Amino acid sequence: MRIDIVNAVKTFKGSERPAINGIDMTVGDGELVALLGPSGSGKTTLLRAIAGLETLEAGEIRFDGVNVAGRDTRDRNVGFVFQHYALFRTMTVLDNVGFGLSVRPRASRPSKAEIRARARELIRLVQLEGYEERFPAQLSGGQRQRVALARALAIDPAVLLLDEPFGALDAKVRKDLRRWLRELHDRTGHTTLFVTHDQEEALELADRVAVINAGRLEQIAPPAELYARPATPFVCEFLGSVNRLATPAGAVYVRAHEIELVPPGTPEARAAIVVAVRAAGPRVHVELELAEGGRVEAELLAEDFAATGFTAGSAVGAAIRRTHAF
Amino acid sequence: MRFARIWFLAAVLALSVPPARAETALLNVSYDPTREFYKEFNTAFAAHWKRAGGDAVRVTMSHGGSGRQSRAVIDGLEADVVTLALGYDIDAIADIRKSLPADWQTRQPNASAPYTSTIVFLVRKGNPKGIRDWGDLAKPGIGVITPNPKTSGGARWNFLAAWAWAEDSFARDDAKVRDYMAALFRNVPVLDTGARGATTTFVRRGLGDVLLSWENEAYLAQQELGRDQFEIVVPSMSILAQPPVALIDANADKHGTRKVAEAYLDYLYAPEGQRLAAKHFYRPIHPEFADPADARRFPKLKLVTLQERFGDWRATQARFFTDGAIFDQIFAKR
């Protein structure tokens, strides 16, 4: 199913600034799109508006071209996974997953046995066999997350909406689940929108990433394009570590790994002194004091840095391979 | 709200069940110390009514402080007859509710009082404080228990008896009478709301040295709660307390019980009613019908009547007991 968001605006009572302020975007059928932005940027509000949990004050949300403004959450057929999962604590895993089917109107409600079978199937899909009779309190964070996902999938939603799906998990589990979610998406093909503030997560997982800031859409593009051709300074600064250089023509942006360290005096390179070197696993961050004034940070592989022979205090040349100007 | 509607229906159904009324039911709204007497009298009357060819009659009782009971009848408690502690409480029903004629008191003999009583003292065994008469009650160090004249009919009789004695003793010197009353109430540590409460305080809680009490109540307390612990002291004079009875016409007519209700009241004056009254320590107006042994129990003493000393109840109430009247003044001076 395709989702069109047309000039969406929403202001919360008591707040002067709109939480979302004229967002236009389209999510294609079967696409996996990330809503990326800092906290408070309005991305969760947008997600909730799509689910009908918030009502827009202006603009439209269309499912396959049909405006859903008057349509109740209940009738939108969205699978929503909440940030803290909101599992029903009084129900077993099996009952949680089967809930959506069991509350269907009698006419379209599958039989009890069918509901159980479908729930078991989904539990298998999220790799939680053997946990059917557990209660949410007896599960780990990652397991709860997967139950929430299975529960959302059980109603065979037209669109899957995930709010910070990995936000409450530790780094290792996050990575595993991320990969698993991508595989799951490729297998089931649901139109999926997820909210995250983690750029790495967005870039790695999504077909396209929508960067949201202060209620506005900064840019929506495939990860590679977003990275290569950021449309706004915000997008550029939000993705990866970026240096801002003042030039006579205005500010330009340089990514840390697009600064190369060369012997001093190399043509086209700027003179600089190494101020500090910080190792971060396989990479090092090198802080440079430019002769023309200002500091920049370069990032390179530890072995490449070792090969240059520079240390703190060395005079070097900083060759800037690429700049972004707006 | 299907669910709420079901609850609501259930509530309405439960509420609409009318209180059970037997074939012939009478409601007698009375005051506190008549419980034992009417319990026995009602049985006797039911038998009498049946013998006379009437239906089975069941008399329901409601007891409480006389003022509260009067108030309840005014507010809609559908008494067929009232048997209260003093005329004022029935006057109020006639005046405010207008459910019986203002001259109700003339409808039955003896100002509608089939039995009378008086006010006596109940003291602890051996009368350790040597309390003999009203004058002793005002002495320092004596604890006097009486209920609140504002809420208790008996307490109003107590007050008037003391007042009458003081008038006689102090040659009707109003200031001295008031001083005496103030001294008496200085000795009162507790004002219970009803006669029964006061008796309990004196007998069970061990408070005070003397209880001012209905004569019948004093005998009953002695009988029920320990003859060996309490003595009755009869003062030199007291007041003739006349607890009246009346038919509440409007209610009796509405229930169609006028005939049986009138018979009920008449039976109070009949030999059997008089005998039972005496048995329960009420002074029958026809002592000849009382069991001689019962009649002998009533000591002779000088009794003044409300009528001769204070006039009618409406005037007495206004003079002594309404808000800001003599009782309040005395209590403020205490």
Place this chain on the structure above:
Amino acid sequence: MFARAASPRVIPGFGPTLGFTLAYLSLVVLLPLAMIPLKALGLSGAEVLAIVTDARTLHAIGLSFGAALAAAAVNAVLGTLLAWVLVRYDFPARRLVDALIDLPFALPTAVAGISLAALYAPNGWIGERLAPLGLKVAYTPLGIVVALIFVGLPFVVRTVEPVLEALDAEVEEAAATLGASWFAGFRRVVLPLIGPAVLTGFAMALARGIGEYGSVIFIAGNLPMVSEIAPLLIAIRLEEYNDAAAAMIALLMLAAAFALLLTINLLQAWARRRIGG
């Protein structure tokens, strides 16, 4: 669907539940309570003035408030102690004691009053032990306070218990690592956190105490200007067929109760904002 767009209601049932709540509340509480001001309206200004400046009325209201205040204060301390002991310690019969706390909610007030009077009367089990000390409880204002302590005891315990239960142990430990003694830790760290709950319980006990009748009249003595409480005065005015005066006194008490409750609710809202209850 203007209303819908203006205020989104994702969860269904707003109209029916609020409608039922308001209708029920109006029918059972507000309409009957409106009789009080309605009746008091029948009084002229001078009559109102006479009632509210009458020494006896003022004394009765003062006594009801004063005794309720004293009892609520005792309950604030006692209730906090009980809540602390029940939440923090394990001892035999803890559950039983915990269950007993609600007894005053359940025992008819008249029974409580009679029992307390029997215990604290000069010839009662406690009264005869206090008498040699020259301490009279039953039939004095002190007796009223005792009855109100009984009636109000559950409030503070039941408001403080859940807060203590939810209290983060790390906060206390942090205080200890900073060198605080037990008492300092309690006073400076725990007390501020349970403070709003204690205050709520205190105010509820106070509100309940001001109006209490059944348990008090058996132990109070009921002497005008000494131990006569405001509800008794209302009852007396009613028996004098002076409904307007009764309603006027009732109105004063109602206003006080309403003000107290509103304060509690605002206090709770404030506490929620401040410490995220």
Place this chain on the structure above:
Amino acid sequence: MTLLAPRRSPLVGESATTRRVLLALALAAIGLFLLLPLATVFAEALSKGWGAYFEGLADPDARAAIRLTLLVAAISVAVNFAFGIAAAWAVTKFDFPGKSLLVTFIDLPFSVSPVIAGLIYVLLFGAHGLIGPWLIAHGVEVIFAVPGIVLATVFVTLPFVARELIPTMEMLGRGDEEVARTLGASGWQIFFRVTLPNVKWAALYGVLLCNARAMGEFGAVSVVSGHLRGQTDTMPLHIEILYNEYNFVAAFAVASLLALMALFTLALKSALEAVTENPGR
């Protein structure tokens, strides 16, 4: 110190002596203010032995009072339960202006003097009340009959269920209901399948307290009852009657029955809490 083991990590620096002193103080207070009055009730009830005790309970008027009390409590609990659920739902699941005021009105019966609670119904339904004359003319008995007693009891016990549910549902938030909605559940399905299981203990606790108070209410009911023996006397009123008849044993026997019901209720509540404290319930 197995006897006085702290249930959770003790306040650091809290010595065993401190604990013992605090516990002793607490138990003394319980004994003085709760246990002794309770013991008095039972001591008086049994002062003439078991025979007299059961005689007091077997009296037809006593049984009528017990029946009436149970009926009144059942109705009060049922309607106030429905009200409590609706009020808690409205207050916790939605935002609307005047919510604080509404909650205050719900609390109001807590702090209205029982005398006033009775008085308002007399002023409303009495023969000289606002609608009393009309009702009486149409043969509807409210005051001095069972409906009046029910109304006064409903008034007094109105806040209990709502008061238990509101904080619990406030704490649980709206997330579960929102999820259920996205999964397609109707309002009733959300309530019965999601909300009610979450708050069932709180609701039950509220019901138990409501019931206990409904059975024990004295002041308000006393004003509207009319004290018709065997007809409009509830257990607390019957206790007063027996007490005033110097029938102390029977009075306290009925009182002990109420106390027993209360204790049973409270024990039940306590057991419920034990269940809820277990993980993975």
